[in-house]
Amino acid sequence: MRRIAIAVSLIALCCTENVRGEIQTLYRGECFSEAEAAKKLEDFAAQFHTRDEWQARAEHIRHGILSGLKLARLPPPCPLKPIRHSLHKEDGYTVENVAFESLPGFWVTGNLYLPVEPKAPMPGVLCPHGHLADNRMVEQTQKRCAALARMGAAVFAYDMVGYGESTPVDHHHSETARLQTYNSMRVVDYLLSLGNVDETRLAVTGESGGGTQTFLLAAVDPRIDLSVPVVMVSAHFYGGCSCESGMPIHKNAERETNNVEIAASFAPKPQLVISDGADWTKNVPQVEFPYMQRVYRLFDAEGNVENAHLANEQHDYGPSKRAAMYRFVAKHFKLDLKEVQNSAGAIDESFAKVHPREELLAFPPAKPRPAYAVADGDEVIMLLDRRK
Numbered sequence: 001m002r003r004i005a006i007a008v009s010l011i012a013l014c015c016t017e018n019v020r021g022e023i024q025t026l027y028r029g030e031c032f033s034e035a036e037a038a039k040k041l042e043d044f045a046a047q048f049h050t051r052d053e054w055q056a057r058a059e060h061i062r063h064g065i066l067s068g069l070k071l072a073r074l075p076p077p078c079p080l081k082p083i084r085h086s087l088h089k090e091d092g093y094t095v096e097n098v099a100f101e102s103l104p105g106f107w108v109t110g111n112l113y114l115p116v117e118p119k120a121p122m123p124g125v126l127c128p129h130g131h132l133a134d135n136r137m138v139e140q141t142q143k144r145c146a147a148l149a150r151m152g153a154a155v156f157a158y159d160m161v162g163y164g165e166s167t168p169v170d171h172h173h174s175e176t177a178r179l180q181t182y183n184s185m186r187v188v189d190y191l192l193s194l195g196n197v198d199e200t201r202l203a204v205t206g207e208s209g210g211g212t213q214t215f216l217l218a219a220v221d222p223r224i225d226l227s228v229p230v231v232m233v234s235a236h237f238y239g240g241c242s243c244e245s246g247m248p249i250h251k252n253a254e255r256e257t258n259n260v261e262i263a264a265s266f267a268p269k270p271q272l273v274i275s276d277g278a279d280w281t282k283n284v285p286q287v288e289f290p291y292m293q294r295v296y297r298l299f300d301a302e303g304n305v306e307n308a309h310l311a312n313e314q315h316d317y318g319p320s321k322r323a324a325m326y327r328f329v330a331k332h333f334k335l336d337l338k339e340v341q342n343s344a345g346a347i348d349e350s351f352a353k354v355h356p357r358e359e360l361l362a363f364p365p366a367k368p369r370p371a372y373a374v375a376d377g378d379e380v381i382m383l384l385d386r387r388k
């Protein structure tokens with residue numbers, strides 16, 4: 001409920017802002033009524049009728065996100081120089097504390113979960129999170145990562161910019177969305193650098209603000225093979241935070257789109273949209289999901305997109321939402337669901353150990369970040385402009 005309160009407090013800011021002297025049109029928060037948003041989807045749908053027409057539109061959507069996030073040109077990838085320590089051996093999986101450099105002197109902080117006996121090559125799963133303090137370490141995140149690892153995947157849970165151990169960039173910096181999306185791309189690099197991760201089975205899944213990170217990465221990074229955005233795909237809500245809608249990814253002089261189309265641009269690859277009855281995803285079965293099915297149908301791939309709608313549930317990544325995700329990932333990545341099922345076939349996460357925060361820190365007091373860490377948030381953002 002706390003996360004809903006945070007989001008609702010931010011939904012009134014929309015439309016035109018002046019950033020660094022530039023006029024930008026930002027679609028932010030709840031810019032449209034539900035009826036207006038449904039009509040907007042109808043208008044979008046009238047603009048494509050064939051696979052080729054959609055693919056051209058999807059390419060515009062991708063380009064619009066990358067240029068809106070100032071990521072059309074990426075800096076040369078720096079060495080990751082991973083720091084990895086504190087191996088915890090649990091029932092069927094392990095968890096370690098990890099930091100790596102996405103930019104020189106700036107670290108992505110997280111936890112790597114692995115099967116006890118990895119069967120190489122194994123799938124990789126990125127687990128971004130939503131707006132809750134220390135969310136990478138809360139019970140719902142630890143359980144989903146533990147279960148995926150026990151099923152046979154390499155799983156990385158990582159802090160949002162400015163959350164948990166992520167310093168020094170403030171979460172509400174005007175270019176957080178840029179850095180956060182770039183960090184996710186570098187998490188893909190990190191998982192592939194492990195040497196035993198299957199580049200044809202890479203997934204991303206997160207809830208709320210982590211759902212936004214999920215469909216943005218899936219849209220712009222062709223290495224992602226499967227996507228599970230949770231409680232976030234909505235026609236009338238564009239994300240209320242600067243990390244979601246603080247840069248002009250939805251509207252520019254040439255085109256206009258919304259998060260439903262951004263998620264649909266992942267077609268025809270496997271995608272499970274998880275929604276609930278108590279937030280901006282309440283209409284998904286009637287409004288957003290049929291739109292996505294129409295796109296997938298153009299690829300003769302309607303079976304690759306599913307919706308798990310929990311009408312009596314709320315805005316979280318709770319047990320039944322996780323269960324739907326496990327089944328979807330297991331089906332498409334050929335993982336062993338029995339590892340997380342009890343004898344009756346129900347999902348059972350009782351094997352998962354929920355560690356206290358201090359046991360999961362990448363930079364605990366005894367292992368602080370290296371002295372060459374960039375200390376100023378603006379300087380970190382400027383590193384994204386490096387061309388050499």
Ligand SMILES: [Zn+2]
Pocket residue numbers: 131171209241242243244
């Ligand atoms: Zn945010």
